[in-house]
Amino acid sequence: MDSFPYSDAVMMKITDVETLLRHRGEVRTTYIPERFSVITGGIIHDDDLKELRWTRERNAVQAFGSDFHIPTDYPVYGDMEKAQRKSNIKKMMDGTRWMHDKLLSTSIQIIPLVKGYTTEERAICYETLRELDLPYCAYYGAQYFGGKMGNGINKLNEDVREVIDELGVDGVLLIGLQARDGLSKMPPEVVAAAGQRWIRKSDLRDVPMGTAQSQYLQWRQDVEETVLGAGQTTLGSFSPSPSEVVAHG
Numbered sequence: 001m002d003s004f005p006y007s008d009a010v011m012m013k014i015t016d017v018e019t020l021l022r023h024r025g026e027v028r029t030t031y032i033p034e035r036f037s038v039i040t041g042g043i044i045h046d047d048d049l050k051e052l053r054w055t056r057e058r059n060a061v062q063a064f065g066s067d068f069h070i071p072t073d074y075p076v077y078g079d080m081e082k083a084q085r086k087s088n089i090k091k092m093m094d095g096t097r098w099m100h101d102k103l104l105s106t107s108i109q110i111i112p113l114v115k116g117y118t119t120e121e122r123a124i125c126y127e128t129l130r131e132l133d134l135p136y137c138a139y140y141g142a143q144y145f146g147g148k149m150g151n152g153i154n155k156l157n158e159d160v161r162e163v164i165d166e167l168g169v170d171g172v173l174l175i176g177l178q179a180r181d182g183l184s185k186m187p188p189e190v191v192a193a194a195g196q197r198w199i200r201k202s203d204l205r206d207v208p209m210g211t212a213q214s215q216y217l218q219w220r221q222d223v224e225e226t227v228l229g230a231g232q233t234t235l236g237s238f239s240p241s242p243s244e245v246v247a248h249g
Helices: 014-024 054-064 082-102 119-132 153-167 180-184 197-202 209-226
Strands: 009-013 037-041 068-070 136-140 171-175 190-194
Touching: 009 014, 009 190, 014 037, 014 054, 037 054, 054 082, 082 119, 119 153, 136 153, 153 171, 153 180
Parallel strands: 009 037, 037 068, 136 171, 171 190
Antiparallel strands: none
């Protein structure tokens, strides 16, 4: 996969996948229409994350039959000791390589998660992406909003651009941001966005299903045609390395 497809996708937590498998006997082909791509991920509450072993995650993903999977998340927070953050990022990337190898014989494609508060920390992720020859990644943006961060859209934009400049990635799945104004600030490498804003934009819980579908399609078209992949290019995109860029002001 060279980049993310411009199509509807369903993103599911691995714990929800397990519930469908265990209690309802549902798999991807019986639960979700074929026209939708399915992305599963281990991005779940920290208490649940502590209990999630790689083998359990792999078994659920493979049994369900996802199209894409964001593997082996580990908590990485700014108030952690630097050594702990680096250790968790390394575990996350060890798990990513392990999951990639275990799913290699299937049609399930891995979308690695990039984390880190410094270039040194993120470089652990970059090494894995280059080793696996993957030109795309996922970036978690939900923590930039609410609490102490407030509306952290400018900081999120800055951090996403740093990742793109440092890694040279072709496609980014941004998790936790679907607001049109926010996405319009993102660089063109952000080609996919996941979140729950579509529920409010479609009035899913308040209007008849036909009306919700119509409103959703209009919102999706607006986002895809005018925002995703159409942002201002990062300076580093004009050169193989940001250090080789000469800016005239």
